[in-house]
Amino acid sequence: MKLYGALLSPFVRKVAVVLEEKGMAWELAVNSPGSPDPDFQKASPFGKIPALVDGDFTLADSTAIAVYLDAKQPSPSLLPAEAGARGKAVWFDEYADTILGTSGLKIVFNRLVGPKLLKLPASEEVALQGEAELPRILDYLESIAPEQGWLDGEFSLGDISVASMLKTLSYVGHGPDSARYPRTAAWYGRVAVRPSWAAVAEMEAPTAERLGATA
Ligand SMILES: N[C@@H](CCC(=O)N[C@@H](CS)C(=O)NCC(=O)O)C(=O)O
Structure with a gap:
């Protein structure tokens, strides 16, 4: 593939x-x-x-x-079978892509991808707008982040999508902050030690280093 x-x-x-x-x-x-x-x-x-x-x-x-x-390849399943859990998995995927991502990527595109990678003009005004929008969005995540385990009970696409958006945000200084968002940071840490995550992180590291982006 x-x-x-x-x-x-x-x-x-x-x-x-x-x-x-x-x-x-x-x-x-x-x-x-x-x-x-x-x-x-x-x-x-x-x-x-x-x-x-x-x-x-x-x-x-x-x-x-x-x-x-x-x-x-249904096993291991990343879309739970139980109705509520499946709905939540899709909700967290959507939250990551269109709520956290819509605001967070304003920062990523205007401080990292645009100027450093694609050599495009960037707008600091838009980046600041994204930064102003983030607290409300990250406060929500902190309010529902579980003390143990995963966002919707079993490990799912939702965990992967939200953690992935946070990793990209960490390259511009907006990753999980354990002082302000301890439950989010602890949950993210559990995702980050999964072998799947570690394998992809290893593939990604050289590009991030080349851009001077640290997670
Ligand atoms: N909803 C799409 C979003 C994909 C997306 O926007 N990717 C960005 C890169 S992070 C892109 O290709 N942007 C170029 C464009 O929008 O033309 C997905 O989940 O794959």
């Missing part, structure tokens, strides 16, 4: 960790958004990363890919 993208992206890392959790064979095709590579364009009609190629099958969008992989 080929995963197009770059592991600094929270969405690409999410899929990489899912693949590792499931023990599936995969390779990373390092690729930026909008790449002219025709195979990538076919897999990602709007040029976003990640995209997956599995034989003749192609799919874009991290959540769509995670759902596909969970159906293709």
